[in-house]
Amino acid sequence: MLQYQPVPLDLAFQALADPGRRAMVERLSLGPASVSELAQPLPMTLSAVVQHLKILEAAGLVKSRKVGRVRTCALEVEAMSQVERWIAERKRFWSQQYDQLEAYLAQTAPEENDR
Numbered sequence: 001m002l003q004y005q006p007v008p009l010d011l012a013f014q015a016l017a018d019p020g021r022r023a024m025v026e027r028l029s030l031g032p033a034s035v036s037e038l039a040q041p042l043p044m045t046l047s048a049v050v051q052h053l054k055i056l057e058a059a060g061l062v063k064s065r066k067v068g069r070v071r072t073c074a075l076e077v078e079a080m081s082q083v084e085r086w087i088a089e090r091k092r093f094w095s096q097q098y099d100q101l102e103a104y105l106a107q108t109a110p111e112e113n114d115r
Helices: 008-016 019-028 035-039 046-058 077-108
Strands: 062-067 070-075
Touching (some): 008 019, 008 046, 008 077, 019 046, 019 070, 035 046, 035 070
């Protein structure tokens, strides 16, 4: 069997595949929040939120620290920037492909006068 070690980008996309985790990332994009603040709008238990946060932390998208009894989470900007760069590169590639296709179709299209 082929052994595969997931790279950070793979882990990030796997973590972002879940709508609950995306909602947490969305909330953290506004600023740091406690675990209970993150859990409040979500239809899941506090322990489920903690499990989801562990996945986000393992992917490098979120960092947390505990002060007293409160665990505060924050978005890891560099990891999100890597995801953003990857998406931007794919977008740039496909835009170039579509531009080339458009140019080709324009060159090979029959002239209106030929009809």
